[in-house]
Amino acid sequence: MTGSLPRRPFTGLLVAQFTSVLGTSMSALAIPWLVLTSTGSATRMGLIAFAEMAPYVAMQALGGPLIDRIGARRVYVLGNAAAAAAICAIPALYAADLLPLGALACLAAAAGAVRGLADCAGQVLVPGTASLGAVPLERAAGLHGSANQTGLFVGASVTGILVSALGAPTVVLIDGISFGLAAALVALLVPAAAEPQRIERRLSTRQYVADLGEGVRFIRTNRLMLALVAMIAVTNLLDQGINAVLVPVWVRERLQQPDALGLIAGALGAGAIIGALIAAWLGPRLPRRIVFTFGVLIAGAPLSLVLALTGTLPIALAVAFVAGLGTGGLNPILNAVLYERIPPQLRARTLGSLKASAWIGTPIGPLLAGSLIEAIGLRSTLFAFAAIFLVATAVPVMLPVMRNMNRAPHLRADGTEARDSEVVAEST
Known part of the structure; x- marks a missing residue:
């Protein structure tokens, strides 16, 4: 292969990821809006949103053994094709007046x-497609993260306009x-060579549980990965509280300008x-x-503190933009470390x-x-979130194990990571 052909699989995966995430972002807004306009019930709207996201998160955690056996490329293609069929059935049944709430759920x-x-299969394909195109892992992770961020941003930005112009069913x-x-x-651009070798043994219930346990055990016994997971879990919790509650309440109390919500999200x-x-x-x-330390320190605490x-x-927009820069720079580093x-x-x-x-x-x-706002008020809650954010991001990056982010690991013959003492002994 010559010219741009070696990078065609990676480019195809990036475009596919952007397209899929764009659809995910739009459906996350358009389907609940369809329920709200059809029923007038915010409770039913929340129920449908939960019905969509709960299986999504569950299959991220539980689908690994299936992907190992079916193949990441095939799972990605079949999964998105099945999602296309399920989502397209919603407006078709709605137009025929055959869409009760249970069927929609x-x-x-x-x-x-x-x-x-x-989506889990798509992550698995990143290292292989990058390797085929000789794309450095940090660059591949950064471009994949950009495709995700751009899809989410564009989807959230255009959905409201499209719903107003075309209607939620369209x-x-x-x-x-x-998704299709x-x-x-x-299917057309990513070859099977981009995925890890499939596991051929049968998937019994016992083997399925064992496979899941192997993945969890790998995380638990890798100190660097365990530190990263703990930090991300806490910061995601705080991020959701800020974006879903604190920013809207701040906008209502300080600005009384609902359009400011969209501006902050856009920044x-x-x-x-x-x-x-x-x-x-x-x-x-x-x-x-x-880079990681700088990113986590500007991505979280400053926005809460400034608000x-x-x-x-x-001022809020400027700080939100800087916080976004930090957040966007983190995921490529995290993903490169994980892929390695x-x-x-x-x-x-x-x-x-x-x-x-x-x-x-x-x-x-x-x-x-919400509970803290009712107990101590908005201002104090923002200070509390800023303090927790600072501790949750500053303490982990000071751990000695974080120095391992700067180097690729040395792997044993069985694929597990060797200790530093083993590496020194081997070199001597």
């Missing part, structure tokens, strides 16, 4: 489950088509996209630990467990933020 749950599998149909397009892109999203692109460009040339101290939108340290045969089950662990606290964040 089942279709949303089915789409969420297969997309959870497909937007849901567009969502379904986007993502499936076609990977965060734009910063995250630019941060991910900068990380993709400069990542291979910079020490990971220093507590000011009621001015321009997780053996190929464990990637599906381990990455799924990692993502589920990182999201486990997100439902608690809004509850914590």
Whole structure:
């Protein structure tokens, strides 16, 4: 292969990921809006949103052994194709007046489950497609993160406009088509050589549980990975509380301008996209630990602190943009570290467990933020979140184990990471 052909699989995966995440972002808004406008019930809207996201998160954690045996490429294609069928059925049944709430919940749950599998499979394909195109791992992780951030940002930005112009059912149909397009892109452009070797043994219930346990055990016994997972779980909890509760309450109390919510979200999203692109460009040339430390320190605490101290939108937008830069620069480094340290045969089950662990606290964040506001007020809650954020990000990056982020691991013959003493003994 010559010219741009070696990088075609990686480029195809990036475009497919952007397209799939774009659809995910749009459906996360358009389907609940369809329920709200059809029933007038916020409770039913929340029920459908839960029905879609709960299976998505569950299959991220539980789908690894299936991906190992079916193959990441095939799971990605079949998962997105199945999501396209389920999502496209919603506007079709709605137009025929054959869409009761139970049927909508089942279709949303089915789409969420297969997309959870497909998204986990997409992560597994990143190192292989990058290797085929000789793309450095930090750059590949940064570009993949940029595709995710851009899809989320564009989807959130255009969904409201499209719903107003075309109606929620038509937007849901567009969502379904986007999943089908993502499936076609990977089917056509990503070869089977990009995925780890499949496991051939049968998947009994006992073996399935053992495979899941192997992924969890790998995380638990790797000190660097354990520190990263703990930090991400806490910061995701805090992020959800800030974005879902604290920022809206701040906007209502300090500005009384509902459109400011969209502006702040846009500043965060734009910063995250630019941060991910900068990380993709400069990542291979910079020490990971220093960039990671700088990113986590500007991504969390400053926004809460500034919101507590000011009621001015321009200042909030500037800090939100900087926080987005930090957030966008983190994921490429994290993903590069994970891709390096997780053996190929464990990637599906381990990455799924990692993502589920990182999201486990997100439902608690809004509850914590709301409870604290009622107990101590908005200003004090913002200070409290800033303090917790600072501790949750500053303490882990000071741990000695974080120095291991700067180097690729030495692996034993069985794929597990060797201790430093073993490496020294081997070299002498």
